[in-house]
Amino acid sequence: MGTPKWKIKGITDDFTECGCCGRRGLKRTVALMPLDADGNEDGTAEDVAYYGTSCAAIALGWTQRKVSDAARAAQAQQNQRDAHARRMISLYAPLEFAPIRERARMFYSRNRSLRHTGVKASEEVAKRLAEARATLADTTTGPARASRIEDFRRYRVIFTSDRHIHQVLSVPDDEAKRQEQESAAARRAQQIRGSVLVVAALDADSAHDVAYSYEAAPEWLEQGWKAAHV
Ligand SMILES: [Zn+2]
Known part of the structure; x- marks a missing residue:
């Protein structure tokens, strides 16, 4: 053959x-x-x-069996690339127009081994954003996926006392439900002596990453969301 x-x-x-x-x-x-x-x-x-x-x-x-297995495996890989792309956009898109030192702080906080290696954070961030947008715009196996800051949603993250994520909740649009969730999350955090943080991200998985990296650029992560949702 x-x-x-x-x-x-x-x-x-x-x-x-x-x-x-x-x-x-x-x-x-x-x-x-x-x-x-x-x-x-x-x-x-x-x-x-x-x-x-x-x-x-x-x-x-x-064989048809081999085709089905290969197709499922390829699709699973594509889904993983999409998930990674959503994380990159959720972390870096709000910092895209931030001063270079802000982008550098975020990038090196997540890539400590690249510090002092000559790898330029601003170039890496631009590259990762471009790759992520291309990945989510690829229509080979379905319509383009959401990839803009305007598509971010709010997530309420409950941390344990040792700063691990205990729970990630999608913040409801409805005001009454939102307040109910806020109180419940505060009670839960108190029970486990943890804390609560609200972040914006493309999906709940990405919200994990944003929450863990939040301290690297809190103002910019917040501003990016606000600018897109006025
Ligand atoms: Zn046919």
């Missing part, structure tokens, strides 16, 4: 018609990126083909 012509990028239920045989009403399709003669990806999201599992199996010369 020669070099495969496709690479499995993931699995999606957004496309339900097989791009090979035209069969419709499929539960999901496999996203296939064309490869060039050297086996490198040869295209962007627009060039991706969506095949049903059986047609993908024929195109790759694989």
